[in-house]
Amino acid sequence: MPARLFQNCKKIIFLLFFFLGWSASAQEYRFIEEVNLRPAKLEYFRDSVQFQLEGSIPIESVVTPRNPRLTLSLKAAGNILELGEIPLEKNLSKYTYSESYRFAFEPWMQESFLELSFFQGKREQSEPFEKRVLAKGIITTPFLAKVGRFAASEEIQDVGLFIPGGVADRGNDQTVTYLIQFRPGSSDFEATRANEAQLSQLREFVTANPDITSIKITGIQSPENQEGKLSRLGMERAEAVKSAILNKNIILRDSLIDLEARWNDWFDFRLLLSDYEQVSTSVKDQLYDILMNGEDYLTQQESLKRVRGFDQVSRDLYPKLRAAKIEVRAKPGRGIGMQKMAILEKELNGNSSVSELSFVDWATAAESSARMNEKTEIYTKMTELFRSVLPYNNLAVIKMREAQRTFDEDIKENLWTEAEWLLNQAIRLEPNGYSLHNKGQIAALRGNFWEAYRLLSEASTLTKNADFLKRNEALRGALDIIRGDYKLATLRFDYSFDNAKDLFNKGLAFFLAGDFSQASIAFEESVIQNRSFGYGYYGLALLAINAGQKEVALIQLQRAVSLNEELYRWMLYDPSFEEIRGMDDFFESERKTQS
Template sequence: MLDLLFKKKPVLLLFVLFPILCGSIIMPETDFLEDSKVVPGKLEFIRDSVRFEVTGTIPIESALSPKNPKINVLLKSSENSLLFEALELTKNVGDYSYNQSFTLAYEPWMEGAFLEIQFFQGKKALDEPYQKKVLARGVITTPLLAKVGKVNYDEPIPQVGLFISTGIMDTDLSRSKEFLIKFDAGSSTIKMNSANTQAIADLKTFLTENSSVLSFKITGVQSPETAEGSSSKLGMDRAEAVNRLLKESNISIRDSLLEVSSRWNDWFDFRLLLREYEKISTQRKDQYYAVLLNELDYQTQSQALRKISGFNQVASDLFPNLRVAKIEVVAKPLLGLNQAQSMILQKALEQSNGNSELDMADWAIAGETTPRLEDKAKIYSKMTELFRSVIPYNNLAVVKMRLAQRTLDQEAKDALWKEANELLYQAAKIDTNPYVLHNQGQIMVLQGKTWEAYKKLSDASVLTRNDNFLRYNESLRGALDILRGDYKLATLRFNYNYTEPKDFFNKGLAYYLAKDFANASLSFEESVMAGRNYGYGFYGLAMIAAESGQAEVALLQLDRAIHSSELLYQKALVDPIFEEIRSTDEFFQIFRPAASKKEN
């Protein structure tokens, strides 16, 4: 019947076949999103927002293709998503074009999100797009790495707030000193020659003058010389020998403060000696540092160093100084009230009246020298009853701030911040004080009020030229400059002598974001040297290596970073900075040991 119909009316056959022919000829398989792109290619957090532009064209291949096109943009993570309104399309002769800019207020879920463009066609609303394409994965949130005092559960609690000090316990009272016990080549036997005898005598004098020991490290070191052996045993034997010598010399250190270790096949100590070596030019030193900082293995670095002109003379001068055990001590004088004063203080704390035989300076010293925050709170609280002064109000506020750092309960934390702010308000009524302004700014930072905090910290800097205060205040101010996107200005804030790894890291971060990678590398290296267990310095070095295309170096540094901090471990998995190396087997290899460790 159909055959007969088609024979009589061949036009009808053509009409039936036409849609099929159109489908195979006029509607080929087309990648309608082929030239879709996002600018910048990697999304970035800048000044509390994410800004990008989506552009592209949809080719028009015939009158029937495409049908009623629509372009959607979706930002999506495992926990949240944001679907934007359909892009406005401009119909041209051979295509539809689109170009649209977006500015989003940054939210934490966006860091691990991906940006997807979707193509729909047809008159009916469809749930699934005809085609889709990922334009970008993750958001670069490097400025948010700035250390501003926030607590991460797997890291040491950051110290926040500044006490107004009498000067008795200023930070410069904590002193660090290094003492060297020297050995013959290949030996771990201590000879009590004049140099070693003097070192022990100097150590005893130092501990007598600074009886409050904060840390005590003994590190056995080996020179790269052949006579020093081919294993790390010699370095540890030297460290243990020194430990025994100290006990025999009646130098007793608590086990909780004592750290005994060794270094072998490590150019760290050689690099320290090279800094003070004056027999070679600065240009020649730069050649050495280029090798020492390239993060290649010890043997490769050793071969490269030996090729530098004049190395034999440098080795002859410096290597003997590496046949040592280093004693590194951080200590301070033990200060405070005498026994009689302490009894008067205790009696005053137990009484409800507003009288005291001690003057304000005695009370302030008692507050400073008391180690427990709870005891400080009692002393400063009593002082607010006895004296009309900024000091007790400010210092009690700092106690509240530091207690807030110790709790994970946000409600309790908010209550302590509120109490601290009320105390600071009372202090400000008595006098305009830079410490009060700094502490108000620090609380605002922790509450996420970045712009208000910056104003407080800026006002604080104007009120004093005290270097110790400015070192802390400008460090926090520089960290806020990073968050505010003023990277070059941030680099100017760190022109102080820092000792904390976090400050060196913030300084490196400022230089990194300002694209000054040379100074950034030096600062991250200083962060590592100030705290070898502080992973952020290694993360910074990994970012620089990734930026310069040094994949192997980036992986080495990243390996060290992620095993020191859970936050860095999670961040590295989504950070677009490492996108080019994330697809490699080597990248996931460095995460496997950490995963295995967690399972065990």
């Protein structure tokens, strides 16, 4: 029998038990009818499960019940946790009991049920007179937080942080802006000293940063009468600047350049006004009130003219709007060139302990290599040539990412052990945030969340690099969720994220902290970033069921499980959705998912 079919059969058998076997909890009971479980659904919190159980057993006559006993147990396929016998207190008409429980959570408990058993008669009696399921499953929502582990059906998550080329800002995109001025009403480019200086600075920037992400030229028109009443002037200015850039060979590919124009728009004027200091704050406030009042452009223009002091403002700022704005986003080029690459290849194959190339050359060559085996070869040689944390740390990251690509737990553990040895070597050379972060990531992958948190906290004190801190805090926030510090977790995510995983974790933190509006925003952003991820939809389903919107929750669940098989398993055992598992549409969604 194929493994997938076998797993589905096991799932179906368990589902029959889940939905049909446990339906007996709705029956009437003779002795264990009056039972109160608080909370009504068991929930994981800070590494344990805790609840209180109280109730009563009626005394029907002087002879019944005889030697009553109650026991409590947590059961799942192949596992059982005996919680012991419950002490009973005899009163005139009933026995009463009240007991608190707390036990350490184990993964098998996610698919368990809490069963109360009632015995009477002889002490050695093994079969209960009555038994009742009090709770199905355990809410383990915090474990949805993504800390690097993933199921076989999910996309591989990248783990570990490379030290970037030995230079903190290397490889980061930079955006710069240049302004080309025009005469009133004209779109003819003039090689004035100011314009030529702007183009010279542009040339220097793209020479130093040849990896261009985008170039946008925006033609702008002033509100002055001599600028004309048509929008064409702005676009003509943008086209004139594009021609000048291409003619001077500053940019060689015109396909990189996007052209735009703005007309009857106060956006650029507002930018200039924010830095303008020739009028009082009260005048500025009046101008901003008009610019932001939502009225049409011409009405705003007339209102601006009535503000005392605006004549001076317009004389100073309007001429600056006869322009075209160049915005370039780029980053330093990758690689070290053919000549240096030839030297590097010779030294990789040699035995020399001295290199003609600099440390930055080696680091750049490794960083720009597309294949992991090439990176490994270069970083390994660097450990022989340079006394530096970078090659040891980055070799460890390669081992960590190799471990992500195997589901053989023994191989995975061996790779993590190798990575840890390399990271310890790096830390011996110099304590650094990157290596401590990577050790923390390995601890999180192993499930050692408290040790992971300690290492990440220490890492956060060793560098102020903004990109590092964002990624380190994102992982700390995910661990805060698992550790139960939900409010603290929300503070960790006070960054602008652009990936679905971190946005989902952010939403989860706010959801568990009770801030449902912020949770909704983050879950929706997660969906927008990656619609095939699935977890954002699951978060929206949690919000809907929490608000009592069963139909909405069902729709979001259908979206989640259709995208992600692992979420299908979570849905089956998550007590959060117990109320909608009896809905007809729930089983219809199951059939669609299976087909």
